[in-house]
Amino acid sequence: MIGYVKTAEDKDKKRRKHYVCANCGALITESGALFKINGSDEHSYTNPAGVRCNFMTVLECENVLVHEDLYTEHSWFPAYGWRFLLCQVCLLHLGWKWDAVESNAAPDGFFGVLLDSVKTVSPEE
Numbered sequence: 001m002i003g004y005v006k007t008a009e010d011k012d013k014k015r016r017k018h019y020v021c022a023n024c025g026a027l028i029t030e031s032g033a034l035f036k037i038n039g040s041d042e043h044s045y046t047n048p049a050g051v052r053c054n055f056m057t058v059l060e061c062e063n064v065l066v067h068e069d070l071y072t073e074h075s076w077f078p079a080y081g082w083r084f085l086l087c088q089v090c091l092l093h094l095g096w097k098w099d100a101v102e103s104n105a106a107p108d109g110f111f112g113v114l115l116d117s118v119k120t121v122s123p124e125e
Contacts (some may be wrong), residue, residue, distance in 0.1 A: 002032070010067060015062050015122065016030060016031050016032060016122075016123055017030060017120050017121070017122065017123075018030045018031075018120070018121050018122070018123050019031075019056075019113065019118040019119070019120055019121075020105045020118060020119050020121055021063070021090060021092055021094070021117070021119075022092070022116065022117050022119050023090045023091065023092040023109040023117075023119060024086065024087060024089045024090040024092070025048050025119075026063040026087055026088065026089040026090070027062060027063055028061055028062065028063060028064065028087070028094060028113060028116045028118055029058045029060060029061045029062070029113060029118075030123075033058040033059050033060040033061075033118060034056060034057070034058055035057045035058055035107075035110050036057070037057050037077060037110065040056070040057075041056055041057050041058075042055070042056050042057075042071070042115075043055055043056075043057065043076070043112070044062060044111065045076045047074065048074055053095075053112075053114060054114065054115045054116070055095050055096075055112040055113055055114045055117065056112070056115060057073055057110055057111065057112055057113075058110065058111050059107065059110055059111070060111075061063060061097075061111045062086065062096075063087065063088045063089060064085055064086065064088055064094060064111075065085070065086045065087075065088050065091070066084075066085055066095060067083045067084040067085075067086070067099045068083070069083060069084075070082070070099060070101075071083070072101055073114070075098070078100055079100060079102040079104070079105035080098035080100055080102065080105060080109075080110075081099055081101045082096045082097065082098050082099075082112075083096060083097045083098075083111055085091050085111060085112075085113070087117075092117055093114070093117065094113055094114060094117045095111065095112040095113045095114045095116070095117065096111070096112045097109060097110075097111050097112075098110055098111070098112065101107070
């Protein structure tokens with residue numbers, strides 16, 4: 001006899017979500033832009049100042065300002081340098097943009113958006 005187990009589908013994960021600035025509500029990114037690096041699209045690292053940073057990685061952001069200075073020291077992703085990422089509307093620190101500093105790195109760049117700096121809303125809101 002062949003049996004199977006029907007698992008409940010997580011409909012919430014299939015619904016598209018928008019992520020907006022927690023301070024001003026500006027649209028920052030959406031769930032379709034999530035990007036896995038090192039096997040995950042959610043990460044948790046501690047910076048040199050001892051601050052725990054929980055963030056998601058995405059390929060696209062909007063309504064953001066990317067600082068011009070690129071830093072390679074203390075990068076959590078060795079093939080990438082990082083820049084500060086701010087909300088274009090209210091200047092809240094949203095996270096970082098990582099840009100490739102090694103020719104074999106793919107993709108050329110991605111964003112790390114701090115989970116505490118955004119709120120999740122449905123596209124209908």
